[in-house]
Amino acid sequence: MPFPRDIRDLALVKSHRRCCVCHEFGGRSVNVHHIVQESDGGANALENAICLCLRCHAEAGHFNSRHPLGTKYSPTELKAHRDQWWEHCENHPDEPLGLFLDVRFKAISRTAEVHRYCLIITYTNTMREAQDGWKLRVCFPSFLPLFPGDYDRCEIRLDGEPYVQLESSSNDRVFPGESIEVVTRDVHFIEYEVNDNVHRRLRLEHKVTWQFFTPNAPVIEGEKSLSELQEF
Ligand SMILES: [Zn+2]
Numbered sequence: 001m002p003f004p005r006d007i008r009d010l011a012l013v014k015s016h017r018r019c020c021v022c023h024e025f026g027g028r029s030v031n032v033h034h035i036v037q038e039s040d041g042g043a044n045a046l047e048n049a050i051c052l053c054l055r056c057h058a059e060a061g062h063f064n065s066r067h068p069l070g071t072k073y074s075p076t077e078l079k080a081h082r083d084q085w086w087e088h089c090e091n092h093p094d095e096p097l098g099l100f101l102d103v104r105f106k107a108i109s110r111t112a113e114v115h116r117y118c119l120i121i122t123y124t125n126t127m128r129e130a131q132d133g134w135k136l137r138v139c140f141p142s143f144l145p146l147f148p149g150d151y152d153r154c155e156i157r158l159d160g161e162p163y164v165q166l167e168s169s170s171n172d173r174v175f176p177g178e179s180i181e182v183v184t185r186d187v188h189f190i191e192y193e194v195n196d197n198v199h200r201r202l203r204l205e206h207k208v209t210w211q212f213f214t215p216n217a218p219v220i221e222g223e224k225s226l227s228e229l230q231e232f
Helices: 005-014 054-061 075-091
Strands: 031-034 049-052 100-110 114-124 131-141 152-158 161-174 179-183 188-193 207-214 217-225
Touching: 005 031, 005 049, 005 075, 031 054, 049 054, 049 075, 100 207, 100 217, 114 131, 114 207, 131 179, 161 179
Parallel strands: none
Antiparallel strands: 031 049, 100 114, 114 179, 114 188, 131 161, 131 207, 152 161, 207 217
């Protein structure tokens, strides 16, 4: 049985419709999940409810105990994430919900000789107003063989290391609730031969950094190590 409507609504409001584990804004794809499954005696009560995005929901729900791989999400851990996030939401009721940028690499072809990845950056406008245009700045370690297409490019240094900074912008309007691909999946960002030592360096803690500017919201800034951006 699913949660009663009022419990579901309350869980969604208390979480700001964000995932309690990764804190990404879920919009319509957020799930209200049972912390302890009903088949294990979990109640349809607020105490047993957690909002999760699709990715975390799949991660938490599809752990196969016959083939344990990775670290299982325990009910205690999920509950702690939930309580921590609800407390944060309660203490920051006015925090703008608009700061949502999803950054990841996707493998587009992997043969025995050559690996090719694209960078996918998706922005969701969760503000109440439309945004007239945006600008993206993204920096990669300069040893990466980049094929960035139509970007303004310059060399910079970050923490003393050589980086390449790419910049792109658009005047297109982004409506409230709309998600756009800021970097589209037809741009190849990294391509290397598997035998090349680039492959080994990718596993080190080199990072990718980004800044995303819109006219009426704070700058979204972030960085991740190449290994976190996966799928290498
Ligand atoms: Zn999540």
